[in-house]
Amino acid sequence: MLYEIFNAVGPVASIRVCRDAVTRKSFRYGYVNFHSVADAERALDTLNYMSIRGRSCRIMWSQRDPTLRKTGAGNIYVSNLDKNIDNKALYDTFSLFGNILSCKVASDPTGKSHGYGFVHYESADAAQQAIERVNGMMIGEQQVKVCLFQKRDREAEKENYTNLYVKSFPSDWDEEKIKETHRKTTLQQDQQA
Template identity: 30%
Template sequence: MSTRPAKESERNQEATVYIGNIDENADDELICELMIQAGPLVSVHLPKDRVNQIHQGFGFAEYLNERDAEYAALIMNGVRLYGKALRVNKALLDKQKAIDVGADLYIGNLDSMVDERVLADTFSAFGNFVSQPKVARDADTGAPKGYGFVSFDSFEASDRALESMNGQYLMNKPLVINYAYKRDGKGERHGDEAERLLAAQAQKNNYKLPSQFSQQQQQQQQQQQQQLQQPPLQQLQPPPVQPPFSIPQGQIPQQYPPQHPIPQFGNMKLVRGPNGMIQSTTPLATAAAVAAAGAPPVFPVVPPPFISRATNFDHR
């Protein structure tokens, strides 16, 4: 895996993902450690400023195949790095999805502190980019010239950005925004009726632009989150434990062992004590009568005789 800057023509676009909203504290090695969790990498490239050699807040990760790139876009989008949520999506899905509809804006009166990262963070709220925002720079010194370009994937997004940001202050300077001039040199600007008609026809013919892919990607992420939030399968729960035996209701005796009737003899009153023993309430009950009743005899308790302390037991 390499971190050298790969040329656009050398990179496999179908196996490459775009990584946006990268914090300034992150470097190439950290992005490599993060993105390699989705699959083997071929290269990672974070474009850097020519003057201060600080990355511009976005980069590209090329995988061995398209499947790993799609998986990386699915699981890495929204991951927070230094408190900032990364924006990860496929750089180019196929040749049809790379169509530039012409929604290109000219951003003028830029402050010298505004770079590509600031432009991307400012205008990403209005829609998806076809290519990364660019700041025009001097070829020799690399100093910014005070203007740049932002290319959206739809005229709806570029119209929203134009209406919302034209005249707004960025780094204490009001922005001057208009549709950029076409490259044919005829002095015509993008956003005319012909381009809008071609863009509408392309969407009608089911050309999947990056914005449509972004919606599909969000739906897949929502489905994945719903699957993770589903309760565990019922078959994984242990069955209830049944007792080894059960006694039917009403068959349990109130007293165990069962109590037999106490026989009575003449004037002698026999009762069952709290400990289950049969005893007589008649003080003079004889042992023979109690034994005849089938219970051990119970004799009345006789208190010990009172012995005075003055009694002399010395028989000397």
């Protein structure tokens, strides 16, 4: 199906849909390689956000170097989005400020918006300009908030965890048996200390 869609734009060299190695279930993304850059650019311009099997298809250049993605430079967070704003509308709004690497409205599996999204620009300058010009602006029926994306510090969050995930215990154990085993283990550790 992907071959037919993308080959209509220009000759496709190869297509790879990424799948789980064990279950073979699709991760719902893949790579399309064209013979020429011009054909790839045309696919990006004409097919981006088209519906494939009822889902909006986001197309972006493949970034083999993960450095830009991992640093977060040029990545902005847009909150208080009108629920009617989709990926394409977000892209159209923010493409005025620079070259966008990735643009996505967070949504549930049915495609219903969570009211926030992300726009990743090629440059930090474009991201800053977008923040300055769009923050506080009305988009649809909502006044949006736009700021630099802040990566969550997972290590700091771990210090506050109080829950444990326990697995691989015998199937005949109930909650009381797990608590009893925990108490015994804790007591043994206290005696050894």
